[in-house]
Amino acid sequence: MQIIDLDKDNVKINIDAITLGNFDGLHLAHQKLINKCVSLGKSGVIIFKSHTSEVLKYDKFKNILTTDDKINILKRMNVDYCLIKSFDKAFLSLKPEEFLNYVKEHTNFKNLVVGKDFKFGINASGNVSTLEDFQKVFNYKLYTIDDQFIKSVPIRSTTIRKFLMSGDVENANSMLYRPFSIKGVVVDGKHRGRNLGYPTANLECKQYIIPAAGVYYTNVIYDNKIYKGITSVGENLTYDEHDVKIETHILDFKGDLYGKILTLVFINKIRDNVKFNSEIELINKLKSDYNFAKNQDLDLHLQDYMII
Ligand SMILES: Cc1cc2nc3c(=O)[nH]c(=O)nc-3n(C[C@H](O)[C@H](O)[C@H](O)COP(=O)(O)O)c2cc1C
Numbered sequence: 001m002q003i004i005d006l007d008k009d010n011v012k013i014n015i016d017a018i019t020l021g022n023f024d025g026l027h028l029a030h031q032k033l034i035n036k037c038v039s040l041g042k043s044g045v046i047i048f049k050s051h052t053s054e055v056l057k058y059d060k061f062k063n064i065l066t067t068d069d070k071i072n073i074l075k076r077m078n079v080d081y082c083l084i085k086s087f088d089k090a091f092l093s094l095k096p097e098e099f100l101n102y103v104k105e106h107t108n109f110k111n112l113v114v115g116k117d118f119k120f121g122i123n124a125s126g127n128v129s130t131l132e133d134f135q136k137v138f139n140y141k142l143y144t145i146d147d148q149f150i151k152s153v154p155i156r157s158t159t160i161r162k163f164l165m166s167g168d169v170e171n172a173n174s175m176l177y178r179p180f181s182i183k184g185v186v187v188d189g190k191h192r193g194r195n196l197g198y199p200t201a202n203l204e205c206k207q208y209i210i211p212a213a214g215v216y217y218t219n220v221i222y223d224n225k226i227y228k229g230i231t232s233v234g235e236n237l238t239y240d241e242h243d244v245k246i247e248t249h250i251l252d253f254k255g256d257l258y259g260k261i262l263t264l265v266f267i268n269k270i271r272d273n274v275k276f277n278s279e280i281e282l283i284n285k286l287k288s289d290y291n292f293a294k295n296q297d298l299d300l301h302l303q304d305y306m307i308i
């Protein structure tokens with residue numbers, strides 16, 4: 001797959017079919033649009049850059065995927081061109097015909113694939129009917145893909161975010177059609193875990209939306225291997241510490257992970273975080289979390305995770 005940064009490269013290529021959008025999550029409905037493009041010949045996907053950590057102050061701006069994750073997934077979906085564009089003011093204020101002209105100039109697309117609710121151009125003034133009207137002017141054929149549902153609920157990035165923020169990782173995963181994953185670097189904690197018998201790799205990953213506080217059964221990808229993990233998201237209530245941490249004890253693993261990159265794959269929630277009356281009670285609960293994880297199947301293959 002060729003990656004083109006439209007902010008930097010003034011390209012003029014010939015693409016048979018394109019689709020475009022923010023594509024946060026690249027969920028099952030996004031996948032349907034992209035697969036349609038891929039089936040129509042040389043395919044291109046225009047993605048808007050994900051917000052970076054500097055501008056992330058509120059959860060609603062946090063991403064399910066980083067731009068790099070999106071690129072990795074599109075590669076696995078056999079897309080030929082990934083075109084990346086900043087969602088800046090100038091681009092946002094284009095009229096629908098200027099927007100289409102911009103895309104046509106750079107890609108010379110013959111087919112355009114969008115969802116029924118696709119909006120574009122200044123004040124989101126362009127929609128599917130605008131795109132139908134402009135087919136002759138810009139010489140393309142429009143394909144629209146119907147809404148996709150899971151258990152009668154329409155698949156949307158905002159719905160997936162809501163599932164994650166309520167700890168419902170399983171419903172988020174079924175809409176994503178892969179397990180929700182985050183990637184980050186291992187940083188120092190309080191160095192207490194090793195003395196409890198459960199060392200925990202503390203992950204720093206500011207760009208991502210993080211599931212609700214709680215204890216999760218996770219899988220951990222490190223150095224091209226998959227391990228089972230038990231992950232605590234939230235405060236160390238037992239120690240009256242109120243910073244939110246993402247920390248994972250990896251089963252059947254020993255080694256120094258500080259400064260290393262881990263991918264954490266959320267499979268399901270085990271329980272809520274609890275303020276224990278003693279360290280012994282915490283250790284006993286960690287043991288039962290460990291046993292829960294031990295009894296789960298590690299049934300996914302590396303390639304199923306898609307973002308690595
Ligand atoms: C699977 C798991 C479950 C945890 N559950 C709780 C909990 O319910 N309450 C709590 O106060 N801390 C919980 N913790 C966090 C521990 O307090 C923390 O890992 C320990 O204090 C070590 O901290 P450190 O990494 O800063 O050394 C949990 C940690 C893990 C890995």
Ligand SMILES: Nc1ncnc2c1ncn2[C@@H]1O[C@H](COP(=O)(O)OP(=O)(O)O)[C@@H](O)[C@H]1O
Nearest residue numbers: 188189190191193194199200201250255256257
């Ligand atoms: N099975 C394991 N799971 C997680 N981390 C492990 C494991 N074995 C060794 N480690 C190492 O131990 C560190 C965590 O130990 P811990 O005492 O909890 O320190 P910290 O408070 O800095 O996280 C990890 O960052 C990693 O380098």
